[in-house]
Amino acid sequence: MAAKKQTSVTQDFSKYIRWFWMLFIGGILLAILMFLLASWGLFGEMPDHTVLENPKTNLAAEIISSDGKTIGKFYLNDNRTPVEYDELPKHLVEALLATEDARFHDHSGIDAVGTLRAIVKMGSGGGASTISQQLAKQLFHGEGSKNKLGRMTQKIKEWIIATRLERQYTKEEIIAQYFNIYDFLNNADGIRSAARIYFGKEPKDLDLKESAMLVGMFKNSSLFNPRKRPELTLQRRNVVLAQMYKYDYIDEKVKDSLQKTPLDLNYNPESHREGIATYFRTYLDGFMKDWIKNNPKPDGSKYNLYNDGLKIHTTIDSRMQLYAENAVQDHMSRLQAAFFSQNTPEKNKTAPFIDLSADEIKSLLRGAMKQSERWRKMKYDLDKSDKEIEASFYKPTEMSVFAWKKGKATEIDTIMKPIDSIRYYKTFLRTGMMAMDPQTGHVKAWVGGINYRHFQYDMVKQGKRQVGSTFKPFVYATAIDQLHYSPCDVFPDTPFCIEANKYGNLKDWCPKNSGGDYGGTRTLKDALANSVNTITARLMDKVGPKPVIDLVKKLGIESDIPAVPSIALGTADLSVYEMVGAYAAFANKGVYTKPVMVTTIEDKNGTILYQFKPETRDVLGEEEAYVTVKLLEGVTQFGSGARLRRTGEPYGVYKEIITGYPYALTNPIAGKTGTTQNQSDGWFMGMVPNLVTGVWVGAEDRAAHFRSITYGQGASMALPIWGLFMKSCYADKTLDVSTGNFEVPKNLSINVDCSKESGNYVNGEESGSTPDDLNF
Known part of the structure; x- marks a missing residue:
C-alpha cells in the first residue's frame, strides 16, 4: 500500500517536471521566435547592414574660422557636430562607464547580469540597458511605447540592434556615437555642442566635474537641466562622482572635494541670433544657399545646409572678430549715451529727428510700420486687413526691447505700443x-x-x-x-x-x-x-x-x-x-x-567640394x-x-x-x-x-x-x-598685424617727401599746414 502511494506521488511529481521543462523549453523557443520575428521586421522595420554602417543623423554645417575655431553652425533642429573617440577626455569616458554601464567592456551588447537583476527585482534595481542598447534606442526608434506589449517588443528590438552594433563597431566607436547622438537640451545636440554651450570649451578641454555633470544628464536631460534645475543637476553630478569613486576611477579625496564645488556653468548659447559673427553668418547663409543651388551632389541630389554636416572654412579670424565686436560695443554704448542726452524731449521735441514736420514724421513711421515683421505676419499669415493691422500698432503690448546698460547690450521687458517701439528703435545709432x-x-x-x-x-x-x-x-x-x-x-x-x-x-x-x-x-x-x-x-x-x-x-x-x-x-x-x-x-x-x-x-567626410580662386x-x-x-x-x-x-x-x-x-x-x-x-x-x-x-x-x-x-x-x-x-x-601677440612702413616702389619718380622740396606750384604759392581745429 505504501509502495503504491509512493509510486503515485512520484508519477504526480514527474508530471510537474514535464510541465516545467515543457514551459521552460517553450519559453526559450518563444523567446527565440520573438527575436526571429523582430529581426525579420514583424514588429517594425529593423535597420539592415548598410543602415547600421551609416546611421542617419542630422549633422549641422560647421562654420570654421581661419584660426581653426568654430564660430557658428547652420541647423534647423539638430545642432550636432560629431567628434572622434580620441577627442573625448579619459575622465569623460570613465564617468559614462561608471554611471551607465560598468561592465561595458565585458558584454556584447546585452548585460546578462544587469538583465537578470532587473527581472528579479521587477525593474526596481535598474541597470538593465547597456550603452549599446541606449545607442540603439537613440539611433533607430526613439522613445518607448506606453503599453506593456509595445515596451517588450521594443526591448527585444533594442537587444537585437545592440548586438548588431557590437559586431559592426568597436567599443570606442559605440561610446563616441553615444556621446554624439544624445540631446543635452538648449540646442546642445551631442557632446561637442554641449561642451561649447554649457562650458564654452571643446570636449577635450572639459575638466572632471564638468564631465560628470554632462554624463549625469544622460539619465534625463529634461529633469537634470543645469539652466532650469541647477540644484537637482548638482546632486546628479555628485552621484556620478560617487560612482566614479565606487569603481576606482577617482579616489575619495577627489570625490569629496569636487562634490563641494558649484556647477560653474559658462553658458554660451548657440543660436542663429546669438554668438560671434552673427551678421557674417547671415551673409554666409545666403552664400551657401546659392552655392548649393549650383553645385549638386554626384547623384544629382542637392546638399542640405542644415543636415549634411558640411564644413565651411572661412577667412574670418575669431580673435579679430571678437576685438571688432568689442570695439563696436565699447564705443557705440558711449556714443549712444551722448546722442540720447542731445535728444531729450526738452531739447528736441521731434526726437530723434531733426528738422522734420509732424506730418513728415508720421509718414516716416507709417512706412516703417508697413515694412515691419509684425505687419508681414498679420497681413500674410493671419490675413488681416490694413485697418486692423494699423490699429494693432496703437495697442500696448508686452515686449522685450534693446537697450545699452553699463556699456553692454541687453534687453528690457516692457509694455509699449508697437508704433512707439518703432520710433524708439530709430533713436539708436547703427554701425x-x-x-x-x-x-x-x-x-x-x-x-x-x-x-x-x-x-x-x-x-x-x-x-x-x-x-x-x-x-x-x-x-x-x-x-x-x-x-x-x-x-x-x-x-x-x-x-x-x-x-x-x-x-x-x-x-x-x-x-x-x-x-x-x-x-x-x-x-x-x-x-x-x-x-x-x-x-x-x-x-x-x-x-x-x-x-x-x-x-x-x-x-x-x-x-x-x-x-x-x-x-x-x-x-x-x-x-x-x-x-x-x-x-x-x-x-x-x-x-x-x-x-x-x-x-x-x-x-562630412572631409572631401573638398569647393575651393576659392582669387x-x-x-x-x-x-x-x-x-x-x-x-x-x-x-x-x-x-x-x-x-x-x-x-x-x-x-x-x-x-x-x-x-x-x-x-x-x-x-x-x-x-x-x-x-x-x-x-x-x-x-x-x-x-x-x-x-x-x-x-x-x-x-x-x-x-x-x-x-x-x-x-x-x-x-x-x-x-x-x-x-x-x-x-x-x-x-x-595680441599671436596676430601679425603690421607696424612697419608701406613698401616703397623701386625707381619711385614722384616726390613724396614734402620736407625736401616744395613741389610744383599750381596757381599760387605754398603755405604751411593748417591743423584741424577739431583735433585735440
Whole structure:
C-alpha cells in the first residue's frame, strides 16, 4: 500500500517536471521566435547592414574660422557636430562607464547580469540597458511605447540592434556615437555642442566635474537641466562622482572635494541670433544657399545646409572678430549715451529727428510700420486687413526691447505700443565694420550692426550710405594717375566753381570748405589731410567725373554713381564692403583683390567640394598707389585722424564718447575720415600694410543725427572704433598685424617727401599746414 502511494506521488511529481521543462523549453523557443520575428521586421522595420554602417543623423554645417575655431553652425533642429573617440577626455569616458554601464567592456551588447537583476527585482534595481542598447534606442526608434506589449517588443528590438552594433563597431566607436547622438537640451545636440554651450570649451578641454555633470544628464536631460534645475543637476553630478569613486576611477579625496564645488556653468548659447559673427553668418547663409543651388551632389541630389554636416572654412579670424565686436560695443554704448542726452524731449521735441514736420514724421513711421515683421505676419499669415493691422500698432503690448546698460547690450521687458517701439528703435545709432587683408582679399572681421537680435539689417554689405570725404582719395588717385601729381604739389585754397553743363551738372557747382575757411595755398597732402573741398573740386575739374568713376568701378565698386562733379565730395551711397575692397588696392600696390569670405567647403567626410580662386586685376601702377597711400598718411599725421597718435587724455566733450584713449599709435597709418551733410554719416577708413578696415556710423534715418560737428564727424563717430580694434589687435601677440612702413616702389619718380622740396606750384604759392581745429 505504501509502495503504491509512493509510486503515485512520484508519477504526480514527474508530471510537474514535464510541465516545467515543457514551459521552460517553450519559453526559450518563444523567446527565440520573438527575436526571429523582430529581426525579420514583424514588429517594425529593423535597420539592415548598410543602415547600421551609416546611421542617419542630422549633422549641422560647421562654420570654421581661419584660426581653426568654430564660430557658428547652420541647423534647423539638430545642432550636432560629431567628434572622434580620441577627442573625448579619459575622465569623460570613465564617468559614462561608471554611471551607465560598468561592465561595458565585458558584454556584447546585452548585460546578462544587469538583465537578470532587473527581472528579479521587477525593474526596481535598474541597470538593465547597456550603452549599446541606449545607442540603439537613440539611433533607430526613439522613445518607448506606453503599453506593456509595445515596451517588450521594443526591448527585444533594442537587444537585437545592440548586438548588431557590437559586431559592426568597436567599443570606442559605440561610446563616441553615444556621446554624439544624445540631446543635452538648449540646442546642445551631442557632446561637442554641449561642451561649447554649457562650458564654452571643446570636449577635450572639459575638466572632471564638468564631465560628470554632462554624463549625469544622460539619465534625463529634461529633469537634470543645469539652466532650469541647477540644484537637482548638482546632486546628479555628485552621484556620478560617487560612482566614479565606487569603481576606482577617482579616489575619495577627489570625490569629496569636487562634490563641494558649484556647477560653474559658462553658458554660451548657440543660436542663429546669438554668438560671434552673427551678421557674417547671415551673409554666409545666403552664400551657401546659392552655392548649393549650383553645385549638386554626384547623384544629382542637392546638399542640405542644415543636415549634411558640411564644413565651411572661412577667412574670418575669431580673435579679430571678437576685438571688432568689442570695439563696436565699447564705443557705440558711449556714443549712444551722448546722442540720447542731445535728444531729450526738452531739447528736441521731434526726437530723434531733426528738422522734420509732424506730418513728415508720421509718414516716416507709417512706412516703417508697413515694412515691419509684425505687419508681414498679420497681413500674410493671419490675413488681416490694413485697418486692423494699423490699429494693432496703437495697442500696448508686452515686449522685450534693446537697450545699452553699463556699456553692454541687453534687453528690457516692457509694455509699449508697437508704433512707439518703432520710433524708439530709430533713436539708436547703427554701425558697419569690415577688416580685410589687402594682399589675399581675406576678410578678417565683419560686424554688420550693434546687435543682431534687434537690428538685423547688415550695414557691411546690404546697407549703403553716403561716403562723404572718404571718396576724395579716388579723385586724388585719378589725378595722380593721369597728371602725375605729387603730394607736395601746391594748390590755391580759394573759392572755386565748376561751370554748369561742363560735366553734366545742370548749374554751377561751387563747394564750400567746412567752416567757410579759405586763404593761401595748400599742398595736396595737406589738402587731403584737412579735407579741403575746394582743392578736391579743382582736381575733379582737371580730370572729370568719368575717369574717377572708371577707376572706382575697377576697384570693385558696383553701386551706381552719377557722372557729376559733386561725387568728389562723397554724395554717392556705397557700402562698407565696397569701400574696404577699393581702399585695399592702394595698400596692395594698385592691385584690386576681390574680398574673399570662404576658402573651402568640405563634406562630412572631409572631401573638398569647393575651393576659392582669387580674383585680382591691376588697376593703378605701383607708384601711383604708393603716392595715394602717402597722401592718406597725412590724415593721421596732422589731419582729422591725428588723434590716433595722441598720448594725452581727452578733454571736454570728448571724454564722454572716446573710449580706450589714448590710442598712442606710432606706426605708419594711412586713413581718411568722412562726414556727410548734417552729420548723418560718419566714416573712417584705416590702413596698415596688411590690414584695411572700414567703419561707418549713423542712424537708420538720415533725419536722426547729431546737431553739431563736434559729435557728428567721422573722427568722433567712427574713428574710435578703428582705434580700439587696432589697439586690441596689436596687444595680441599671436596676430601679425603690421607696424612697419608701406613698401616703397623701386625707381619711385614722384616726390613724396614734402620736407625736401616744395613741389610744383599750381596757381599760387605754398603755405604751411593748417591743423584741424577739431583735433585735440
